[in-house]
Amino acid sequence: MQYMLLIYGSGDSWxxxxxxxxQEIGAAYFAFTEELQSAGKMVAGDAxxxxxxxxxxxxxxxxxxxTDGPFAExxxxxxxxxxxxxxxxDEALDWAAKIPGAKHGTIxxxxxxTDYETVS
Amino acid sequence: MQDAFVRAAERWxxxxxxxxxxxxxxxxARNRAIDRIRRERTLVRKTELLARAAxxxxxxxxxxxxxRLELIFACCHxxxxxxxxxxxxxSLVGGLTTPEIARAFLVPEPTLAQRLVRAxxxxxxxxxxxxxxxxxxxxxxxxxxxxxxxxxxxxGYGPPVRRELCGEAIRLAAVLATxxxxxxxxxxxHALLLLQDARRDARVSPAGELVLLADQDRNLWDASGIxxxxxxxxxxxxxxxxxPYQLQAAIASLHYEEPADWAQIALLYGRLAELTPTPxxxxxxxxxxxMADGPEPGLExxxxxxxxxxxxxxxxxxxxxxxxxxRDGEAAAAYxxxxxxxxxxxxxxxxxxxxxxxxx
Numbered sequence: 499m500q501y502m503l504l505i506y507g508s509g510d511s512w513x514x515x516x517x518x519x520x521q522e523i524g525a526a527y528f529a530f531t532e533e534l535q536s537a538g539k540m541v542a543g544d545a546x547x548x549x550x551x552x553x554x555x556x557x558x559x560x561x562x563x564x565t566d567g568p569f570a571e572x573x574x575x576x577x578x579x580x581x582x583x584x585x586x587x588d589e590a591l592d593w594a595a596k597i598p599g600a601k602h603g604t605i606x607x608x609x610x611x612t613d614y615e616t617v618s
Numbered sequence: 619m620q621d622a623f624v625r626a627a628e629r630w631x632x633x634x635x636x637x638x639x640x641x642x643x644x645x646x647a648r649n650r651a652i653d654r655i656r657r658e659r660t661l662v663r664k665t666e667l668l669a670r671a672a673x674x675x676x677x678x679x680x681x682x683x684x685x686r687l688e689l690i691f692a693c694c695h696x697x698x699x700x701x702x703x704x705x706x707x708x709s710l711v712g713g714l715t716t717p718e719i720a721r722a723f724l725v726p727e728p729t730l731a732q733r734l735v736r737a738x739x740x741x742x743x744x745x746x747x748x749x750x751x752x753x754x755x756x757x758x759x760x761x762x763x764x765x766x767x768x769x770x771x772x773x774g775y776g777p778p779v780r781r782e783l784c785g786e787a788i789r790l791a792a793v794l795a796t797x798x799x800x801x802x803x804x805x806x807x808h809a810l811l812l813l814q815d816a817r818r819d820a821r822v823s824p825a826g827e828l829v830l831l832a833d834q835d836r837n838l839w840d841a842s843g844i845x846x847x848x849x850x851x852x853x854x855x856x857x858x859x860x861x862p863y864q865l866q867a868a869i870a871s872l873h874y875e876e877p878a879d880w881a882q883i884a885l886l887y888g889r890l891a892e893l894t895p896t897p898x899x900x901x902x903x904x905x906x907x908x909m910a911d912g913p914e915p916g917l918e919x920x921x922x923x924x925x926x927x928x929x930x931x932x933x934x935x936x937x938x939x940x941x942x943x944x945r946d947g948e949a950a951a952a953y954x955x956x957x958x959x960x961x962x963x964x965x966x967x968x969x970x971x972x973x974x975x976x977x978x
Contacts, residue, residue, distance in 0.1 A: 499745045586747040587697055588755060609744045 500541060500583050500610040501590040507603030509549040509575040526598035534582065534593065543580035574603055581610070686711060687797040688748045690790075694763045695746045702737040703766050704773075709734055711793075712770075712786045722783050723773060760798075764807050764863065767791050771811050777822060777964040784815050795850065805854030806863030809847045813870035816843030828968045831873060844874050865890045880910035897923045901932055904939075913942040930959035934969060937976070946976045 512520070527545075534540040549568055556563045568575065577599065584590050587607070594605040693706040705723075708714045714722075720730040740746065751759040767790045774783025791808040798804045820838035823829055851867045869886050872879055887903035900923055908916025917939040926932035937952035953973040960966045 501745075585745075586749070587695075587745045588747060588751060590745070591697070 499585065499590075500581060500612065501587070502608045502610055503580040503582060503590070503594045503597060504576060504606040504608065505578045505580075505597060505599045505603065506574040506606060507577050507599050508573065509577070512548065523598055530596055530598060531580075533596070534580065539582045539584055539589075539593065541581040541583050543578070545578040546576060549575045577603070685748075686793060688750055690763055690794065691750055691759060692741060692746055692748045694759070694766045695741075696759070696762060697744060697746055698737050698740060700766075700769075702733055702740075703762070704769055705730060705733050706737050707766050707790065708770060708786065712790060714786065718782070722780055760801060760803070763794065764803060767794065767807060768811075768863075771814070775814065777826065777828065777962055779818065779822060781818070784811070784818065787811055788815060795853070799853075800857065802854040802857040802859045803861040803863045805850050805857075806861055806865075806867050809851035809854060809867035810863050810870060812843055812847030812850060813867055813874070816840040816847060816874075822964070826964055828964050836876075839874065844871075847871065860889065860893075862890060862894050865893070878909075880906050884910050897926050897932075898929070901926065901929075901935060905935060908939055908942075913939045917943065928959060930956040930961070930965065930969070933959065934972070937972070941976050949976045 515523070531540070531543060534543070552566075552568045554565045554568060556565075580593075580597070582590065582593055584593065587609070590607050590609075594600060594607050597605050599605065690707065690711050693710055694703045698706065705719055708719050708722075709716070716731050716734065717727055719725075720727040723730070725733075750756075767787050770790065771784055771787035774780040774785075774787065788808070788811045791804070791811050795801075795804040795808040817831075817834060817839050819840070820834035820836070821829055821831075829835075847867065848871055851864065851871060854864045854867070865886050869883055869890075872883050872886070884903055884906035887899060887906055891899045891903060900919060904916045904919035904923075907919060917936070920932070920936050920939060923932065933952045933956035937949045937956060940946070940949035940952060950973060953969055953976065957966060957969045957973065960969055
């Protein structure tokens with residue numbers, strides 16, 4: 499089964515960190531990614547540019563509205579993701595807990611739809 | 619009937635032959651038949667659940683006890699909301715109907731039905747496994763299972779008392795202890811529930827009023843329940859790893875002794891407070907200390923506690939100790955405060971009568 503591990507954190511924290519701290523976090527993510535890959539569980543994974551680079555699009559009554567920034571002001575913003583392939587939610591939760599960002603922010607674990615016939 | 623003979627063969631060497639073996643076998647056969655009917659009812663529903671779960675293999679050949687254990691862990695999975703865990707456990711493991719569960723928790727039936735549908739859907743779609751958790755997850759997951767069963771019991775313990783829920787919780791705890799005989803806390807929970815349930819008839823008066831332990835009619839205590847509880851506790855203690863449920867069961871067991879060994883009870887509360895440090899446990903320890911060493915050291919502990927200002931039992935315990943020290947003015951003020959905070963009519967009636975004895 500595939501699970502999306504969505505990494506949420508406070509958007510402004512990265513810039514407030516010292517270069518040493520940034521390097522430390524980068525190394526932790528590198529190590530995690532390597533562990534996930536060598537276990538053969540990784541499908542994809544990326545970090546996103548900060549929330550200040552976001553643009554939102556809405557199409558209403560045929561009109562396209564483009565706005566700067568995210569749709570809603572939220573405390574925790576999406577900063578990156580991993581897509582993994584494991585057997586059960588227990589395994590997915592184990593991996594999610596190992597993501598460095600879990601120590602400060604929140605990892606949302608979502609199963610990916612694989613069989614579109616049974617979606618309720 | 620044959621089951622009952624097997625049981626007799628298992629139990630009599632250990633427990634001794636009952637006074638009336640014929641009646642015992644008939645009663646046991648009946649209980650087991652009821653058990654089997656309930657289990658089959660449960661299995662039908664479980665099969666429905668499995669049929670909907672495309673990801674999960676449906677293993678008809680697996681033995682029933684093992685399936686029930688896997689089912690308990692699936693129902694109490696941390697990915698499900700606590701209220702969904704309780705409802706699912708009662709439905710899929712306990713075999714209760716949706717109206718029965720809704721009535722027990724005073725929730726409208728459609729709300730509960732919806733809760734169950736959502737939880738089952740999550741089990742299927744999020745890949746919650748019908749499996750006993752991996753070893754590194756076991757301590758946390760077992761704690762959730764035990765807490766869920768205890769929650770079911772407490773919902774029935776009242777007041778108001780709902781017998782069927784207490785009975786169901788005891789049945790679930792017994793199943794768990796049977797299926798996980800090496801888990802001391804499974805026996806501890808089973809023992810605790812049996813021992814608390816044994817005074818169900820004595821702790822509420824016919825008028826529905828709470829009766830203090832010291833004032834309870836000992837003839838109304840269920841001697842066989844106490845005996846069963848103590849035996850369950852011994853099975854847990856024999857494994858030599860103490861835990862909160864075993865400690866609470868040991869305390870409940872000591873309360874049935876005449877005279878109760880309050881020094882020992884205070885000591886056990888001290889151990890319990892080390893494992894799960896909460897002010898409520900400290901409050902209970904204070905009561906035991908007051909019984910063992912007098913009201914003064916008890917009051918000292920009570921007054922040192924913080925965070926219980928809105929807990930009626932903190933005020934009523936203080937009131938009781940102040941009264942015993944002859945400080946009736948302060949006792950009356952504390953009873954009044956407890957009265958304002960008491961959550962149920964039964965408890966308010968009780969506190970009102972205490973208040974009138976110290977003269978307000």
